[in-house]
Amino acid sequence: MTAIAAATLYAGLFGLLMILLKGNVGRVRTSEKVGFGDGNNEALQRAIRVQGNAVEDVPVVLVGLLALGLMNAPVVLIHGLGATFLVARILHAIGLGGSSGGSPGRMFGTLLTLIVMLITAGACIWFALT
Numbered sequence: 001m002t003a004i005a006a007a008t009l010y011a012g013l014f015g016l017l018m019i020l021l022k023g024n025v026g027r028v029r030t031s032e033k034v035g036f037g038d039g040n041n042e043a044l045q046r047a048i049r050v051q052g053n054a055v056e057d058v059p060v061v062l063v064g065l066l067a068l069g070l071m072n073a074p075v076v077l078i079h080g081l082g083a084t085f086l087v088a089r090i091l092h093a094i095g096l097g098g099s100s101g102g103s104p105g106r107m108f109g110t111l112l113t114l115i116v117m118l119i120t121a122g123a124c125i126w127f128a129l130t
Contacts, residue, residue, distance in 0.1 A: 003078055007062075007069030010082035014058050017089060021051040024097070050093045057113055061085050064120035071127040081116050081123075088112030 001009075028047040029035075038045045061081070068078055088109045095105025 001075055002069075003072050003075050004066075004069035006075045006078040006082065007065040010065050010078070010086070011062055013082075013086055014062055014089075017086070018051075018054060018058065021047075021054055021093060025051050046097055046099075050097050053092060053096070054089055057117070058089065061113075061117055061120055064117075064124050067124050068120070068127060071124075073123060073127055077123060081120055084112055085116040088116060 025044070025047045028044050032039065032041045032044050034041050034044050038048055065078055065082055068081075088111075090109070091105040092109025092113065093105075095103035095107070095109055098105070
């Protein structure tokens, strides 16, 4: 597998994750009978926040992974970052989706997300300058 193919794989996987998170908002909205906004409904607020957090983080890392793919970074680096980030976002979604308070999933998901973002940013800078 080439570097750009590996990065493209994660673009597809995260596209599917975003569809699932969007679908979950619709599911909760329908079950809670909230047509617009969040209706001051905690379950819907959590679902919206889970999707919103992914919208904030996923594009930044995907752009980085695609840039690394274009720079022919090692495929193992792209898979390591992409797979770790996917696990992080799933952990975060499960943790925040199940409780508005702290949870192990939310904590580890957030921590892994930050680590992947930092390494991806650093790798992009490194490959651009070398």
